[in-house]
Amino acid sequence: MDNNVSLLSAHATTSMLSVEQVNHLLQLQSSILESVAHGDDYLKSLDSLCRTAESLLPNSVASVMLFDGSNQYLEVKAAPSIPAEAIEFLNGLKPGPEAGSCGTAVFNNEPQFITDTRVDPRWATMQQFANDYNICSCWSVPIRAQQKKAIGSLALSSFEMRTPSLFHKQLLATGAHLASIILEREKEKTQLWKIGHYDTLTNLPNRTLFNIHCEHAIEQAKRKKSKLALLLFDLDRFKDINDTLGHQAGDEIIKQSAQVIASCLRKEDVLARLGGDEFLLLLDDVEDTQSTHYVAEKIINAFHTPLLINNEEHHFSTSIGISLFPDDGDDLQSLQKNADVAMYAAKSKGHGKIVYYQPALTQAINSRISLVKQLRNAIQEEQFFLHYQPQYCTKSGKLTAAEVLIRWKNSHHKLVPPLEFIPIAEDSGLILEIGDYVVRTACQQCVKWWNKGLPAFTLSVNLSVKQLQSGYAEKLLNILEETQFPPHLLEMEITESLLMEKESEVIPELNKLKASGVLIAMDDFGTGHSSLALLKHLPISKLKIDRSFVRDIPEDQNDMIIARTIIAMGQTLDLKVVAEGVETEIQKAFLSAESCDLLQGFLLSKPLPVSEFEALLTNSN
Numbered sequence: 230m231d232n233n234v235s236l237l238s239a240h241a242t243t244s245m246l247s248v249e250q251v252n253h254l255l256q257l258q259s260s261i262l263e264s265v266a267h268g269d270d271y272l273k274s275l276d277s278l279c280r281t282a283e284s285l286l287p288n289s290v291a292s293v294m295l296f297d298g299s300n301q302y303l304e305v306k307a308a309p310s311i312p313a314e315a316i317e318f319l320n321g322l323k324p325g326p327e328a329g330s331c332g333t334a335v336f337n338n339e340p341q342f343i344t345d346t347r348v349d350p351r352w353a354t355m356q357q358f359a360n361d362y363n364i365c366s367c368w369s370v371p372i373r374a375q376q377k378k379a380i381g382s383l384a385l386s387s388f389e390m391r392t393p394s395l396f397h398k399q400l401l402a403t404g405a406h407l408a409s410i411i412l413e414r415e416k417e418k419t420q421l422w423k424i425g426h427y428d429t430l431t432n433l434p435n436r437t438l439f440n441i442h443c444e445h446a447i448e449q450a451k452r453k454k455s456k457l458a459l460l461l462f463d464l465d466r467f468k469d470i471n472d473t474l475g476h477q478a479g480d481e482i483i484k485q486s487a488q489v490i491a492s493c494l495r496k497e498d499v500l501a502r503l504g505g506d507e508f509l510l511l512l513d514d515v516e517d518t519q520s521t522h523y524v525a526e527k528i529i530n531a532f533h534t535p536l537l538i539n540n541e542e543h544h545f546s547t548s549i550g551i552s553l554f555p556d557d558g559d560d561l562q563s564l565q566k567n568a569d570v571a572m573y574a575a576k577s578k579g580h581g582k583i584v585y586y587q588p589a590l591t592q593a594i595n596s597r598i599s600l601v602k603q604l605r606n607a608i609q610e611e612q613f614f615l616h617y618q619p620q621y622c623t624k625s626g627k628l629t630a631a632e633v634l635i636r637w638k639n640s641h642h643k644l645v646p647p648l649e650f651i652p653i654a655e656d657s658g659l660i661l662e663i664g665d666y667v668v669r670t671a672c673q674q675c676v677k678w679w680n681k682g683l684p685a686f687t688l689s690v691n692l693s694v695k696q697l698q699s700g701y702a703e704k705l706l707n708i709l710e711e712t713q714f715p716p717h718l719l720e721m722e723i724t725e726s727l728l729m730e731k732e733s734e735v736i737p738e739l740n741k742l743k744a745s746g747v748l749i750a751m752d753d754f755g756t757g758h759s760s761l762a763l764l765k766h767l768p769i770s771k772l773k774i775d776r777s778f779v780r781d782i783p784e785d786q787n788d789m790i791i792a793r794t795i796i797a798m799g800q801t802l803d804l805k806v807v808a809e810g811v812e813t814e815i816q817k818a819f820l821s822a823e824s825c826d827l828l829q830g831f832l833l834s835k836p837l838p839v840s841e842f843e844a845l846l847t848n849s850n
Contacts, residue, residue, distance in 0.1 A: 776810025
């Protein structure tokens with residue numbers, strides 16, 4: 230039924246009303262609908278409805294009762310002429326066949342016109358109320374929702390015995406319909422407000438509502454000279470997990486994570502979801518940093534319990550950045566910005582860390598932003614160049630492979646160390662372009678050398694975690710085809726820790742590469758947690774002993790044992806073994822004696838620029 234269509238037209242009996250009575254009803258309808266259209270408070274509109282109804286029946290009072298939150302009991306929502314003590318008596322009325330006019334109207338979902346309350350059985354349990362407030366007659370009609378279900382009642386109670394006329398019945402029917410319009414508009418307004426202020430996935434406040442809470446809390450804190458704490462959360466490795474398990478599972482992770490965080494908080498703490506896997510928490514009236522740290526640690530520890538996703542247990546952690554009012558900012562924008570800076574610092578320290586904001590962190594972030602900008606310029610202006618470090622066969626002494634290493638000379642002609650810019654390139658995603666540049670440029674250079682008649686060798690290229698995603702194998706093979714580089718002379722190095730951490734994600738791509746002839750080497754071997762049983766199933770052809778196990782040979786007996794074990798493991802699995810970081814003759818002699826296949830290090834050769842490496846190849850030829 231269209232709420233904007235007058236009820237009057239739906240009743241043939243209205244033709245029996247006088248012109249004056251019809252006009253009264255039309256005026257009532259017009260004034261209430263105008264109030265709704267103007268967006269007046271719904272309680273004000275219901276009060277206005279009651280006052281107009283009272284004016285059309287002298288010596289009476291009107292009331293609107295609605296179900297409470299439990300949908301079991303009725304509460305008075307509008308009764309401008311009824312005493313407060315009478316309202317208190319009526320609140321909590323349970324609908325039933327003997328619950329007065331209103332309770333019975335809602336119970337039966339039908340109008341109840343009671344002429345004499347003192348003798349009518351429907352008022353049997355409310356005789357005391359009728360006597361105390363001189364309620365002689367009471368007419369009540371149900372207020373219905375769109376599904377025709379009674380959600381409350383509109384009543385006219387008289388201080389004299391009366392039988393309702395046709396006009397009064399029409400007055401109540403029209404009023405009940407108008408009340409349903411008022412309530413429906415309020416429901417829509419509430420839903421719209423909730424959509425605009427709450428996150429639909431977690432039902433937590435969104436950024437808009439959180440900012441409102443924060444602005445109010447900051448004003449309060451300024452007046453009281455108290456402290457606030459702002460905590461910014463980020464789920465560690467959520468993107469990787471989301472990509473692996475799927476977005477539906479990702480949503481479930483977000484919902485369960487919100488519940489984990491909320492379980493650690495007080496009722497007055499304000500938790501919001503900013504979007505993605507980020508949450509903000511406002512702690513009001515903080516006494517000291519210790520109390521804030523207690524909450525943060527409680528949340529960190531709560532994530533030690535695995536979440537159940539698709540009937541499987543998954544372990545997650547969160548990184549937390551904290552800023553304090555007024556120490557780290559006296560406005561919301563500053564506090565959020567500094568909490569974000571602290572959270573980024575927490576993530577850079579590993580999983581499940583807590584970091585408080587310090588000005589030095591902003592300097593570090595600004596330096597990072599500057600470096601990212603410089604990296605973008607470096608890509609556009611081709612500021613990168615390559616060096617090649619040879620690997621020598623221990624038996625023949627011949628150069629059989631070379632690792633390509635990227636170098637960067639910035640616009641100020643200053644060399645930037647790889648350890649400084651590679652992590653930033655990975656975090657910013659620029660490593661994808663840089664990685665493609667390295668492969669394409671090195672392959673093109675090698676093909677030039679071999680076309681000159683220089684000896685062929687295996688080209689070894691480092692592979693970043695950010696590069697090895699779905700579709701990478703196809704992209705790499707396209708580059709090889711474009712540069713006419715033989716796949717069997719390309720070796721991609723992937724770190725052991727990456728392979729162990731993202732085994733299920735990277736192995737399909739590695740298998741595609743191996744099937745095309747590309748070799749796979751496990752770099753930094755010995756620093757991760759791979760087992761002999763796992764190694765035999767991996768698509769690798771070479772192990773690289775991490776330089777940390779070579780550096781202290783022969784002084785450190787444990788390093789010698791580890792190196793000897795890795796070499797034996799490689800021989801057992803029919804894998805080539807290369808030792809990197811060889812810097813002394815003693816190290817070389819030990820590794821050769823243990824039958825390590827290849828050696829790489831400063832003793833044999835530093836990484837060489839193109840011209841020097843070409844000269845080395847020419848001499849070896």
